[in-house]
Amino acid sequence: MTDSRVSPGxxxxxxxFFASIRLTIILLLSLAVTSxxxxxxxxxxPPMEYLQAFGEFRFRLFNALDFFDMYRSWWFxxxxxxxxxxxxxxxxxxxxxxxxxxxxxxxxIKPSRFRNAKNKVVFEAPHPASxxxxxxxxxxxxxxxxxxxEATDNGLWLYAEKWRWTRFGVYVVHLSIVLLLVGSLVGxxxxxxxxxxxxxxxxxxxxFLRTTGQPFQLPFEVRCEDFDVSFYDNGAPKxxxxxxxxxxxxxxxxxxxxxxxxxxxxxxxxxxxxxxGKLDSPHDPSDEAAPEEIDLRVIExxxxxxxxxxxxxxxxxVIPDGGGEFTITTYQPxxxxxxxxxxxxxxxxxxxxxxxxxxxxxxxxxxxxxKMRGGALFFSVTGQKKKDFPPQPAAERYYTGLQVxxxxxxxxxxxxxxxxxxxxxxxxxxxHQMIAVEITGKEQGSRITVSGVSNRNKLGMDRKIERLAAQxxxx
Amino acid sequence: MNSSNIxxxxxxxxxxxxxxxxxxxxxxxxxxxxxxxxxxxxxxxGNTAGIALRWxxxxxxxxxxxxxxxxxxxxxxxxxxxxxxxLFIEWKYKNRVFGILSTALACAxxxxxxxxxxxxxxxxxALKSNWLIAHVFTCFIGYAxxxxxxxxxxxxxxxxxxxxxxxxxxxxxKLLDELTHQLVMFGFIFLSAGIITGSVWANSAWGRxxxxxxxxxxxxITWFVYAGLLHARFMRxxxxxxxxxxxxxxxxxxxxxxxxxxxxxxxxxxxxGGG
Ligand code: HEM
Numbered sequence: 232m233t234d235s236r237v238s239p240g241x242x243x244x245x246x247x248f249f250a251s252i253r254l255t256i257i258l259l260l261s262l263a264v265t266s267x268x269x270x271x272x273x274x275x276x277p278p279m280e281y282l283q284a285f286g287e288f289r290f291r292l293f294n295a296l297d298f299f300d301m302y303r304s305w306w307f308x309x310x311x312x313x314x315x316x317x318x319x320x321x322x323x324x325x326x327x328x329x330x331x332x333x334x335x336x337x338x339x340i341k342p343s344r345f346r347n348a349k350n351k352v353v354f355e356a357p358h359p360a361s362x363x364x365x366x367x368x369x370x371x372x373x374x375x376x377x378x379x380x381e382a383t384d385n386g387l388w389l390y391a392e393k394w395r396w397t398r399f400g401v402y403v404v405h406l407s408i409v410l411l412l413v414g415s416l417v418g419x420x421x422x423x424x425x426x427x428x429x430x431x432x433x434x435x436x437x438x439f440l441r442t443t444g445q446p447f448q449l450p451f452e453v454r455c456e457d458f459d460v461s462f463y464d465n466g467a468p469k470x471x472x473x474x475x476x477x478x479x480x481x482x483x484x485x486x487x488x489x490x491x492x493x494x495x496x497x498x499x500x501x502x503x504x505x506x507x508g509k510l511d512s513p514h515d516p517s518d519e520a521a522p523e524e525i526d527l528r529v530i531e532x533x534x535x536x537x538x539x540x541x542x543x544x545x546x547x548x549v550i551p552d553g554g555g556e557f558t559i560t561t562y563q564p565x566x567x568x569x570x571x572x573x574x575x576x577x578x579x580x581x582x583x584x585x586x587x588x589x590x591x592x593x594x595x596x597x598x599x600x601x602k603m604r605g606g607a608l609f610f611s612v613t614g615q616k617k618k619d620f621p622p623q624p625a626a627e628r629y630y631t632g633l634q635v636x637x638x639x640x641x642x643x644x645x646x647x648x649x650x651x652x653x654x655x656x657x658x659x660x661x662x663h664q665m666i667a668v669e670i671t672g673k674e675q676g677s678r679i680t681v682s683g684v685s686n687r688n689k690l691g692m693d694r695k696i697e698r699l700a701a702q703x704x705x706x
Numbered sequence: 707m708n709s710s711n712i713x714x715x716x717x718x719x720x721x722x723x724x725x726x727x728x729x730x731x732x733x734x735x736x737x738x739x740x741x742x743x744x745x746x747x748x749x750x751x752g753n754t755a756g757i758a759l760r761w762x763x764x765x766x767x768x769x770x771x772x773x774x775x776x777x778x779x780x781x782x783x784x785x786x787x788x789x790x791x792x793l794f795i796e797w798k799y800k801n802r803v804f805g806i807l808s809t810a811l812a813c814a815x816x817x818x819x820x821x822x823x824x825x826x827x828x829x830x831x832a833l834k835s836n837w838l839i840a841h842v843f844t845c846f847i848g849y850a851x852x853x854x855x856x857x858x859x860x861x862x863x864x865x866x867x868x869x870x871x872x873x874x875x876x877x878x879x880k881l882l883d884e885l886t887h888q889l890v891m892f893g894f895i896f897l898s899a900g901i902i903t904g905s906v907w908a909n910s911a912w913g914r915x916x917x918x919x920x921x922x923x924x925x926x927i928t929w930f931v932y933a934g935l936l937h938a939r940f941m942r943x944x945x946x947x948x949x950x951x952x953x954x955x956x957x958x959x960x961x962x963x964x965x966x967x968x969x970x971x972x973x974x975x976x977x978x979g980g981g
Contacts, residue, residue: 252937252941252942253942255937255941256934256937256938256942259930259931259933259934259937260930260931260934262930263927263930263931263934263959266923266926266927266930267923267927269918269923270920270923270924270967274918302918401940415916424913424914463769463828464768465828467827467828467830468830469828491834491911492834492835492910492911493910494910494913501913503911503912503913505912602767603767603825605825634912634913635913636913636914638913638914638915641909641915644905644915645906648902648905648906651898651902652895652898652899652902655894655895655898656895659891659892659894659895690884
């Protein structure tokens with residue numbers, strides 16, 4: 232495949248370049264450093280915001296460098312492609328060499344490797360080599376898949392080996408990274424990410440793409456039958472729920488309630504609950520006007536004693552048995568809590584014996600709100616009396632905000648996730664282990680040398696050899 | 707007595723553990739060492755009980771969820787992970803010198819937690835996912851592992867560059883180096899699992915497994931740094947000082963991922979997401 236006009240030296244040089252681990256370290260660290268830029272400059276904002284924040288000159292410079300949409304820029308993608316080439320070429324080069332040593336039926340023992348091992352333990356025993364062989368064999372081969380004995384001039388070797396294949400572990404990890412990159416590429420070419428707002432009881436097949444804002448036609452219609460939002464007692468949203476239907480050729484093919492974290496999937500396209508809103512918010516006059524009388528219950532946390540009150544705004548109320556006193560100071564039609572409008576509520580000033588007075592908030596619609604304060608007294612509104620108002624206008628209508636995505640790369644990416652974790656366990660916790668026991672006959676008895684080598688976790692191998700030697704000595 | 711009370715007591719228990727470890731080391735009193743271990747085990751048990759009680763309390767409030775949902779709860783869990791991992795190392799290597807830094811780190815995490823709002827809050831819809839529990843769990847086991855590796859690397863460099871003479875009594879350079887390496891590998895697996903579970907969660911909540919938001923990006927930066935460390939070691943045989951420096955840089959990246967990201971410009975809170 233090499234172009235004959237280009238000298239093979241160039242191809243070799245390119246291959247060499249990609250086969251170097253130095254390139255890997257440089258790429259990993261460059262990715263780490265450049266990724267920081269995108270976290271310092273908020274991404275994909277309208278140009279006007281950048282112009283205001285950075286001024287004309289820096290705006291032009293950063294724009295030219297793609298800093299405003301950095302992770303999709305050509306140079307960031309180039310870094311990732313280089314990383315992929317690096318990992319693939321390195322692996323090819325290593326694998327061809329590695330498979331030679333991996334697929335051997337009967338591994339050759341290299342005596343020098345074991346005789347020179349630093350973890351070598353030497354001791355002597357008063358028995359002849361043949362007797363020791365029989366005794367030692369079951370101990371040495373325990374837990375190892377391959378075992379052999381080899382005779383020497385005046386004695387023999389016992390040799391055991393296991394997990395040779397774990398040398399492949401890193402390539403499993405590297406393969407998983409290639410899968411992640413391929414999966415994300417497939418997603419970015421064949422998938423899309425969009426959104427759509429659908430009012431209750433309406434359907435549509437047109438969504439909008441997130442990157443460009445352009446409309447995009449789905450091959451079927453989605454209908455929102457119903458939308459519901461429920462709240463906790465403190466007014467925070469508890470659950471958003473949309474009842475969706477997929478309509479294809481006029482037929483309902485699927486109906487499902489979706490909530491956040493539980494999308495609807497159909498023909499590779501996913502609908503996620505992401506937001507909601509009100510179409511028109513009819514004015515509720517009864518909310519604006521303060522109630523004439525309010526029923527309250529106050530519970531003393533320590534004793535559990537409960538007292539009921541019917542209070543008017545501005546009236547001072549005394550809690551029996553020295554519990555203190557309180558006054559409803561104001562009525563507010565829209566209390567806010569945590570940035571949320573939690574509806575009408577009261578401001579109450581509470582004064583306990585010998586303590587500073589304290590102002591607390593009591594939303595009318597969330598009776599156990601005050602419990603979260605964890606105070607000595609727990610206030611809750613149990614009822615209210617208002618002037619009569621005319622009946623309410625028709626109920627308000629919601630729309631549901633859906634995130635619509637298609638990503639055929641996801642299965643590849645998930646496969647990459649699983650393979651990566653398997654690869655880690657092999658690479659980090661398993662190693663190719665070889666142990667050898669050399670028994671040399673002497674005039675009286677034998678001399679035994681125990682040693683072992685492994686491709687990783689050398690300290691673990693050292694401990695193993697110590698234990699094995701002690702065990703052999705004691706049999 | 708509620709879980710917050712228990713947990714604030716545990717802060718002091720870890721502090722006491724650190725003092726006993728320090729006492730043992732400075733004055734070479736083995737008894738102090740045994741007390742230190744007992745105190746730390748007690749702290750760990752109390753920490754566990756505090757987390758369990760908080761879980762129960764959330765159910766009593768009618769908003770039951772695993773106590774891994776806000777900064778306070780994650781810090782408490784961080785301390786728990788550090789204590790667990792440290793006690794394991796002490797047991798495995800029969801050595802107490804890392805106790806000082808580890809319990810001090812656990813104490814610091816708890817003390818910092820006590821500055822944060824400790825109310826049990828109901829979960830917003832996006833956080834209601836078992837993937838979130840798996841995500842926080844794996845991330846913090848990883849962070850704890852990196853934290854202890856960081857402590858050991860600091861000791862290593864201190865001794866190398868003329869720290870107090872007492873540092874001579876640390877275990878050998880070789881063991882410190884090996885332990886750093888083991889902890890980094892262990893942490894790396896959990897960090898990876900943390901990023902993976904986080905992606906799966908994001909995909910189930912918002913339909914995208916990766917969005918380059920600053921928190922995600924910083925966790926990836928951290929991952930790159932530690933991957934760089936592992937390659938330098940596996941392939942170029944780096945050891946000692948350089949590995950210690952990389953492990954310290956890695957932990958700084960962890961801290962930034964955890965705390966610093968909130969100070970970056972123009973950020974949305976992570977629960978907001980979506981439209
Ligand atoms: C992020 C992308 C990564 C790239 C670009 C990359 C690249 C490389 C390269 C080029 C080599 C040397 C050539 C070879 O032996 O095949 C290598 C070796 C290695 N990599 Fe990676 N790697 C990556 C991720 C990882 C991860 C996450 C791990 C964690 C387990 C890992 C573990 C290893 C190990 C253990 C070796 C040594 C192989 C040996 O001893 O023969 N790599 N890597």
